Amino acid sequence: MDTVQPPVLRTSSPLTLRPMTAADWPAVREVYAAGIATGLATFETEPPSWTAFDATRLPGHRHVATDGSGAVLGWVACSRESPREAYAGVVEHSVYVAPGAQGRGAGRLLLQGLVDSTEADGIWTIRSAVFPANTGSLALHERLGFRVLGRRERVGRRIVDGRATWHDVLLVERRSRVVGWED
Numbered sequence: 001m002d003t004v005q006p007p008v009l010r011t012s013s014p015l016t017l018r019p020m021t022a023a024d025w026p027a028v029r030e031v032y033a034a035g036i037a038t039g040l041a042t043f044e045t046e047p048p049s050w051t052a053f054d055a056t057r058l059p060g061h062r063h064v065a066t067d068g069s070g071a072v073l074g075w076v077a078c079s080r081e082s083p084r085e086a087y088a089g090v091v092e093h094s095v096y097v098a099p100g101a102q103g104r105g106a107g108r109l110l111l112q113g114l115v116d117s118t119e120a121d122g123i124w125t126i127r128s129a130v131f132p133a134n135t136g137s138l139a140l141h142e143r144l145g146f147r148v149l150g151r152r153e154r155v156g157r158r159i160v161d162g163r164a165t166w167h168d169v170l171l172v173e174r175r176s177r178v179v180g181w182e183d
């Protein structure tokens with residue numbers, strides 16, 4: 001039986017951002033699974049293994065938000081979009097906050113942390129694909145300087161019990177104004 005309880009942010013708890021470690025994976029996985037269960041966050045139907053996650057997400061740009069007790073409330077991570085040298089500074093990210101901790105600034109803290117760490121590392125563009133119905137994610141990204149590039153129609157499918165449902169996504173992207181902007 002799964003005994004891990006989703007964390008709930010206490011109003012008085014200070015939020016802290018710190019690097020994600022392998023020891024955080026059970027908590028990160030739990031938050032990831034809760035986001036998947038909403039049906040609004042991703043095409044995935046279950047979280048990956050730590051091995052797969054670790055192999056594809058850039059070290060140095062995986063962060064967790066914790067409360068005063070140290071409980072993981074959310075996480076952010078990114079992968080290179082393409083192996084091509086031209087796009088070496090372009091990443092695709094994911095950001096997830098536990099249901100009981102949403103609406104208190106954890107998403108903003110995480111995404112700002114990703115903007116800061118990537119810009120410090122010479123990464124110039126962060127992007128993601130967001131389901132049109134995910135108004136919370138769209139609002140968060142807009143606040144952090146992302147713009148909607150466009151809508152990809154029925155670009156992906158989620159297969160559950162052998163049945164496929166097709167979905168549009170909105171491409172959101174933030175171009176740094178400090179990395180590679182003036183030359």
Ligand SMILES: CC(C)(COP(=O)(O)OP(=O)(O)OC[C@H]1O[C@@H](n2cnc3c(N)ncnc32)[C@H](O)[C@@H]1OP(=O)(O)O)[C@@H](O)C(=O)NCCC(=O)NCCS
Binds near residue numbers: 035097136141143
């Ligand atoms: C999307 C998500 C990460 C937002 O995290 P959060 O901690 O709730 O967001 P925050 O409290 O930091 O809010 C950040 C900003 O977005 C706005 N916002 C967040 N959720 C919102 C909503 N549902 N409707 C309107 N605005 C919203 C807030 O008002 C805030 O703006 P402000 O800083 O100007 O006041 C969170 O809802 C989540 O994890 N959802 C499930 C997983 C998911 O969908 N991930 C994104 C995949 S693309």
